[in-house]
Amino acid sequence: MSALLTRPLALSQGDPAGIGPDIALTAWVNRRKTGLPPFLFIGDPNVLEARARVLNLEVVLREAAPSEACGIFAEALPVLPIAIGVDVEPGKPHVATAKATIGAIEKAVDLSLRGDTLAVVTNPIAKSVLYEAGFGFPGHTEFLADLAARATGKTVTPVMMLAGPKLRAIPVTIHIPLKDVPGALTAELLEETCRIAAHDLKVRFGITRPRLAVSGLNPHAGESGAMGREEVDIIEPAIQRLRAEGIDAIGPLPADTMFHDDARKRYDVAICMYHDQALIPAKALGFDDSVNVTLGLPFIRTSPDHGTAFGIAGKGIASDASLVAALKLAAELARTAGSAN
Structure with missing residues (x-):
């Protein structure tokens, strides 16, 4: 090399x-x-x-x-x-x-x-x-x-991504207390994060059509609003706008079922709502060989x-x-x- x-x-x-x-x-x-x-x-x-x-x-x-x-x-x-x-x-x-x-x-x-x-x-x-x-x-x-x-x-706009041989994961909100995440999470921030991720995965990682899997914020992705409104009011509309732009984004997905072996085959990067939601699975799946990459x-x-x-x-x-x-x-x-x- x-x-x-x-x-x-x-x-x-x-x-x-x-x-x-x-x-x-x-x-x-x-x-x-x-x-x-x-x-x-x-x-x-x-x-x-x-x-x-x-x-x-x-x-x-x-x-x-x-x-x-x-x-x-x-x-x-x-x-x-x-x-x-x-x-x-x-x-x-x-x-x-x-x-x-x-x-x-x-x-x-x-x-x-x-x-x-x-x-x-x-x-x-x-x-x-x-x-x-x-x-x-x-x-x-x-x-x-x-x-x-x-x-x-x-x-x-910097976008933090953990990239390993088994998983790429991005937290939309980064170094803030967990209690502040719902207030900081906006459709605009989520959309910009996804756009930057899609662009850099294509230009720098050479992935022709990046597939983005977007998590929910709440348990079970909010259960259609029963466990929180963020999925209904923020995340779902943002994903619809991204798809209209031609970005291959799916979700919101329950975070507890996004990271098993079969699930990871369906996407190129996991877009998560907060720091630990992204970094815990990323480090669990590749602590010694994962890399912190700043996109954008x-x-x-x-x-x-x-x-x-x-x-x-x-x-x-x-x-x-x-x-x-x-x-x-x-x-x-x-x-x-x-x-x-």
Whole structure:
């Protein structure tokens, strides 16, 4: 796979006290075995050097520009340095690292928007650490959308999707309390989410006619209004309008029967009404090899589907499987999108 790419992927460091450095190093060490596409690590090389010593990994680091990364990836891990300025201890996050963590994301987005890198791949962040430093976004997804909007001058609606070998799932509402979901769920939001999903599945995933299965919000999809009106008043009319536009959407379907083996054969993506309704089945069916993909952006973005895992950082037991899957999927989406242009 790597031989087919002339530009690298941009990999942001994530929270340096978490497992981001661990899995980036391990992924590079195993690059030949996994057929890993070349990436440019954006972050502090001192953190990588220190973590490699802790993990007893032999890694050659080399400072590199994006144009140099593919050429040296086979022999050295290319790094675009962003200094943190403080010592980082595995498993002990500190607010002093937040500026560099945010800066790495911003740089990765900038490089990809300029075409210097093929896609953005983000290592996990600790939102509580960033909030302490004044970070004003619920998470990665919303921050990336803001960066894209500022760079392009256009409104950007980000759509979060968990993509695994057995299931693709999208939550319509994302990082909000469960009690706020009914108020946040609108026909306009559902329709826009489905339109973006259908577009990106076609353009970036190469699915000619994406099939969308839309869940209900309430148990048993509301039982025709007996257990809630959201299905009748919001979801059903939205699906009818989408179908009139030519989008292959069905529902609202009871969420408790959407995810078994036979049901999943009937659709390409599950559109769910809230965060856990989508992420619980997605992670249950593919925790180690599912990938977080943000649709609706003017660049490709993927990420591992796990968090910072501070408790195991620096212990040599963190799996790089989801990061490897995220890097491979980013390269695949870039290749598909490129061939469609």
